[in-house]
Amino acid sequence: MKKHLHKDTVVVHGSKGSDPYTGSVSFPIYQSATFKHPGLNQTTGYDYSRELNPTREELEKTIAKLENGFAGFAFSSGMAAETALMELFIPGDHLIVSDDIYGGTYRFFEEICAKRGLEFSYVDTCYLDNIKSAFKINTKAIYIETPTNPMMKVADINKICSFAKSKKLMTIVDNTFLTPYFQRPINLGADIVLHSGTKYLGGHNDTLAGFLVVNDKELAQRLFFIQKSTGAVLGPFDSWLMLRGIKTLAIRMDKQEKNALQIAKWLQSQKCYLDKVYYVGLPEHERYEISKKQASGFGAMISFKVKDVEYVEKILDRVKVISYAESLGGVESLITYPILQTHAAIPKPILERLGVNDRLLRLSVGIENPEDLINDLKQAMEG
Amino acid sequence: MEKKFGTKLINNGNDKCKLTGALSIPIYQASTYHQEDIDDPSEFDYSRSGNPTRKVIEETIAYLEGADRGFAFSSGMAATASVLSIFSAGDHIIASQDIYGGTFRVSGSIFSRFNIDVSFIDTTDIDAIRKEIKSNTKAIFIETPSNPLFKITDIKKVAELAKEHDLITIIDNTFMTPYLQRPIELGIDIIVHSATKFIGGHSDVLGGLVAVKGENLANRVYSIQNSFGAVLGPLDSWLLLRGLKTLKVRLDYQQSSTIKLARWFREQPEIKQVYYPGLENHQGHAVHLSQADGPGAVFSFETVDTKTARRFLKNTLLAAVAVSLGGVETIASYPYKMSHGAMPKETKENLGINDRIIRVSVGLEDCEDLLEDFKNALRG
Numbered sequence: 001m002k003k004h005l006h007k008d009t010v011v012v013h014g015s016k017g018s019d020p021y022t023g024s025v026s027f028p029i030y031q032s033a034t035f036k037h038p039g040l041n042q043t044t045g046y047d048y049s050r051e052l053n054p055t056r057e058e059l060e061k062t063i064a065k066l067e068n069g070f071a072g073f074a075f076s077s078g079m080a081a082e083t084a085l086m087e088l089f090i091p092g093d094h095l096i097v098s099d100d101i102y103g104g105t106y107r108f109f110e111e112i113c114a115k116r117g118l119e120f121s122y123v124d125t126c127y128l129d130n131i132k133s134a135f136k137i138n139t140k141a142i143y144i145e146t147p148t149n150p151m152m153k154v155a156d157i158n159k160i161c162s163f164a165k166s167k168k169l170m171t172i173v174d175n176t177f178l179t180p181y182f183q184r185p186i187n188l189g190a191d192i193v194l195h196s197g198t199k200y201l202g203g204h205n206d207t208l209a210g211f212l213v214v215n216d217k218e219l220a221q222r223l224f225f226i227q228k229s230t231g232a233v234l235g236p237f238d239s240w241l242m243l244r245g246i247k248t249l250a251i252r253m254d255k256q257e258k259n260a261l262q263i264a265k266w267l268q269s270q271k272c273y274l275d276k277v278y279y280v281g282l283p284e285h286e287r288y289e290i291s292k293k294q295a296s297g298f299g300a301m302i303s304f305k306v307k308d309v310e311y312v313e314k315i316l317d318r319v320k321v322i323s324y325a326e327s328l329g330g331v332e333s334l335i336t337y338p339i340l341q342t343h344a345a346i347p348k349p350i351l352e353r354l355g356v357n358d359r360l361l362r363l364s365v366g367i368e369n370p371e372d373l374i375n376d377l378k379q380a381m382e383g
Numbered sequence: 384m385e386k387k388f389g390t391k392l393i394n395n396g397n398d399k400c401k402l403t404g405a406l407s408i409p410i411y412q413a414s415t416y417h418q419e420d421i422d423d424p425s426e427f428d429y430s431r432s433g434n435p436t437r438k439v440i441e442e443t444i445a446y447l448e449g450a451d452r453g454f455a456f457s458s459g460m461a462a463t464a465s466v467l468s469i470f471s472a473g474d475h476i477i478a479s480q481d482i483y484g485g486t487f488r489v490s491g492s493i494f495s496r497f498n499i500d501v502s503f504i505d506t507t508d509i510d511a512i513r514k515e516i517k518s519n520t521k522a523i524f525i526e527t528p529s530n531p532l533f534k535i536t537d538i539k540k541v542a543e544l545a546k547e548h549d550l551i552t553i554i555d556n557t558f559m560t561p562y563l564q565r566p567i568e569l570g571i572d573i574i575v576h577s578a579t580k581f582i583g584g585h586s587d588v589l590g591g592l593v594a595v596k597g598e599n600l601a602n603r604v605y606s607i608q609n610s611f612g613a614v615l616g617p618l619d620s621w622l623l624l625r626g627l628k629t630l631k632v633r634l635d636y637q638q639s640s641t642i643k644l645a646r647w648f649r650e651q652p653e654i655k656q657v658y659y660p661g662l663e664n665h666q667g668h669a670v671h672l673s674q675a676d677g678p679g680a681v682f683s684f685e686t687v688d689t690k691t692a693r694r695f696l697k698n699t700l701l702a703a704v705a706v707s708l709g710g711v712e713t714i715a716s717y718p719y720k721m722s723h724g725a726m727p728k729e730t731k732e733n734l735g736i737n738d739r740i741i742r743v744s745v746g747l748e749d750c751e752d753l754l755e756d757f758k759n760a761l762r763g
Contacts, residue, residue: 012711250747254632331628367631
């Protein structure tokens with residue numbers, strides 16, 4: 001029966017779930033750097049925590065199980081996961097990347113990876129033709145984020161993966177916004193899934209973490225080698241906090257999504273203050289049908305454009321229940337100003353082309369009461 | 384703006400570090416504090432007396448319960464024992480007869496040595512309480528719904544009776560949490576929680592919380608907390624705060640699964656009776672719904688014979704067979720041997736706690752998976 005468990009059961013029980021020695025239903029925190037060997041040439045399976053730590057292992061197996069992947073890897077932040085991922089490539093390799101991505105990813109690619117000889121083309125990955133025309137002889141991978149941040153564009157994962165397979169390219173999907181609870185890119189053909197675990201997976205704005213999940217053994221071996229050699233692993237206590245966070249992933253995301261839809265609809269009705277609301281769960285969203293096809297939920301990230309730039313400061317200064325802070329995905333609702341915060345690293349012309357301007361705000365909807373959140377936005381806009 | 388409960392859990396004035404703006408309040412793993420000016424002591428001097436992380440959980444529980452002060456202890460029993468310590472030799476306390484076994488043990492066999500006399504009676508019967516009041520009676524200690532048979536005591540009536548006789552009322556609100564039941568609004572003076580259960584919610588931390596109405600009474604509890612020192616540590620205080628944030632979403636989900644499961648169990652031929660305040664025919668159902676916002680996420684059932692009960696415990700794959708309750712994981716327990724093992728056999732049988740009763744604390748697993756597993760466990 002264990003094979004056919006629903007996702008909301010898997011999040012609670014993880015991989016091993018409880019501790020096999022004591023029966024403890026909370027998985028133990030093995031705050032140990034090294035492990036005693038039973039004798040010469042003998043190992044318990046654990047030698048040194050950079051290579052393998054029992055608490056991190058439970059977390060890595062849990063994320064792999066949730067993503068339906070072959071193996072998972074936990075890192076000390078989302079960017080640390082991305083750094084390890086880029087070690088798979090060598091100078092001269094070319095990657096096709098969604099143009100509307102997290103600013104930190106863009107900065108890392110352009111300021112660090114480019115110096116090491118990697119090449120990137122940024123295209124609107126909503127349209128396969130853009131990807132096809134960016135394809136070059138040295139292209140090795142397609143890197144997408146869907147829905148994108150902050151414009152909530154949706155790429156058709158299955159179509160992109162089919163194209164990638166025909167050209168022997170690797171497909172990498174940043175699944176931070178939807179998590180495996182709503183979207184499983186590996187089932188749609190992706191090779192590698194990336195997460196900032198700091199967001200929905202941890203869910204409490206109290207832990208930094210990153211994950212990679214891969215779909216086959218060969219890739220798993222390469223990444224395991226990179227992880228143990230470069231060593232940006234997640235510590236035991238943070239691994240345990242992630243496991244604790246994942247237990248409530250399903251109920252948090254259900255509530256956050258429900259709140260987000262209600263708030264997005266309300267924002268849409270505020271025509272005198274707002275120009276446009278970007279939320280993939282609105283039936284008017286231009287990629288609504290694709291979202292419905294490839295994901296079981298829409299998530300809880302909303303962006304909106306205010307009519308006048310002066311509303312931005314007003315809203316950010318006056319919100320009381322919602323916090324003006326970077327990051328997303330936690331139980332607390334957060335509002336950010338992408339042009340100054342999350343996307344500050346991206347050159348202005350690109351931002352303008354994408355529509356990220358000084359009137360765009362991004363809201364990560366938490367689990368508070370939705371009416372309280374709406375009233376908070378209302379008093380902030382109207383006051 | 385009066386915030387709704389779900390918002391209060393996240394946004395309660397204590398949810399951010401005032402110094403750095405951190406959304407997760409800092410863990411002050413400190414025992415002592417440097418004093419800038421010895422003539423002007425700062426708020427914190429020693430963590431037994433006060434710790435900044437513990438203070439946040441203490442203020443939060445007071446806020447959620449509508450109390451004046453909150454106190455955090457190292458376990459639910461440390462909280463109960465500390466509250467009972469405000470009484471003196473010669474005092475008499477009236478308590479619910481099917482109170483948690485650990486409370487029964489501490490009051491019946493430890494506090495009795497200090498000459499505090501506790502009578503255990505059926506508090507669902509207000510006249511029985513009235514008859515028990517003596518000249519030295521100082522308090523009434525109730526648990527509703529009771530554990531494990533979910534007997535319902537009328538909180539308001541008990542509070543009124545207590546006020547007439549100038550008695551302190553204490554309630555164990557562990558099963559309901561302030562989300563579902565706020566006894567201070569109904570006239571109760573002291574609330575005790577085993578925060579290990581729903582408040583922590585992840586079966587990974589022990590904690591006890593006390594919420595008190597009235598400054599005088601609060602000072603008496605504080606004096607015990609500071610003198611006995613059964614305080615909650617900083618990391619555990621922080622874990623409780625983390626748990627509290629999802630209290631509403633957890634309990635909403637757990638409760639809706641429990642309603643489905645309780646109804647399903649009621650229909651099974653292997654089951655003699657189901658005990659759950661959410662069932663219309665449950666004794667005290669109407670009183671419960673008049674004083675609480677929901678029936679909670681724990682229920683008990685009695686199988687037709689002992690063999691079936693034991694088979695269920697042996698065969699269930701999804702439920703942990705364990706003591707405790709309120710976590711994200713479903714837990715099946717056997718009160719006869721576990722939570723009420725400390726009670727004499729005759730007392731248990733008088734109360735109806737026999738070896739055919741199983742108590743289930745419903746977790747966050749998918750309800751269909753639980754139904755499937757329980758069906759297999761019952762049939763064997």
